[in-house]
Amino acid sequence: MQILVTKFILPMAMALAFTVGVTGCGNSSSDNPKENNDIPIYSGSTSPATISASNAEKIATSATEGVLQAVETDANGDALPTILVATNENSTSNLSQKLRDITYRLLDSKRNTYVPLEVVLDGDDFPADMGYCGGNITYPDDMYNNTSDKFNGTITYNNFCMDAGVGYGRMTINGSLIFSETETHISMIYRNLTVSYNGETYTMNGTYTCNISFTTCTMSSDYAGSDGSTYRMSDVSVEGNNSSGYLVSASFCHPNYGCVTIKTTTRITFNCANGMPDGGAISFTGANSSSGTIRFDNCSSYSGTYDNGSGSITSFSGNWPT
Known part of the structure; x- marks a missing residue:
């Protein structure tokens, strides 16, 4: 799964x-x-x-x-x-939660900041403890709504590499996910998103939805x-x-x-x-x-x-x- x-x-x-x-x-x-x-x-x-x-x-x-x-x-x-x-939020055993945490943390760090025509995050854009080791993340300029203070849109990982704080060692991510945020829930839809680590590559497709505090989460995957x-x-x-x-x-x-x-x-x-x-x-x-x-x-x-x-x-x- x-x-x-x-x-x-x-x-x-x-x-x-x-x-x-x-x-x-x-x-x-x-x-x-x-x-x-x-x-x-x-x-x-x-x-x-x-x-x-x-x-x-x-x-x-x-x-x-x-x-x-x-x-x-x-x-x-x-x-x-x-x-x-x-x-x-207390579980650290699954890859989908790690991707959720990574994505939310990166987006949350960009709230209330100037948004250029197209956002490309790399290098110094990431906290040092995330162990950035290459690649970037992009999302459209209209993803962040200043009025609602919410992110909604498609995020693309481009050979994005992390080598710390993930729980599985060095990890490289490619592909897209649709991020949706409301006052009460956060949802991420994975679409052919691949994660490589320890010599293996996993392709993920599914929906992961949590309440705003991440204390209750649900998933749905079809096969x-x-x-x-x-x-x-x-x-x-x-x-x-x-x-x-x-x-x-x-x-x-x-x-x-x-x-x-x-x-x-x-x-x-x-x-x-x-x-x-x-x-x-x-x-x-x-x-x-x-x-x-x-x-x-x-x-x-x-x-x-x-x-x-x-x-x-x-x-x-x-x-x-x-």
Whole structure:
């Protein structure tokens, strides 16, 4: 979350590009991705899903893809959430928050200052503790509104390099984000924004919204699954590492069936050559007291149960595509 990256943990030929956060179209049942510069946009159901015999296994396996994308493991075995993880101001574990903090700090330092025809920030424009090491940031002259004291517009990072105070070491950023600020909220939409550090490059697409004090944040990211359909993950939280396993919670939306709340009930572990989990379990909860669980039995198979709300438990099982 994962966000389209230069390395993948899934073998299923996924187009793992997340979309900008676009509000879903109510109860539409469209199952086809809408492309915006090759970024899938979710247009499916946003209503709560009722889990049943006809959809339980499909929801379980497609939600698993979303959970897998929420965790990207680097060569050192440390976890970086690769989806835009919703956190509060005390979290330092995700890249999207770092970009948010960098962007807001730079813009905030330019409030009530003279704005030239086009703003290009580089070199001495940045605080020394941010470790500027090259490149620049540009934004249009009309981005800052002196009357409202708010920034609204598109910011472009041009090989912008930082080497201090970021939490991940040397970092180079390229691409654009749309920044929106009101009296109560700040929103950033990432559009094919790439971040390079530690020999890896991550491409981020999604929407990150916080209240003005950054104490409550939400995210939304859309992705194309292995079946070609576009799915949505939102309000994602990731904890853990490659040694202990991962805990993930989120809201997951299937284009045909609607949305469920998912969370890991047992830490998910990854020790398989094919990138699939070899242990752990995920629960998913829908409308009308319906629910289900999928367990990762080994590298090639899964099993689970569901309750359509009647109190009767039914089992399912299957194998991952090869």
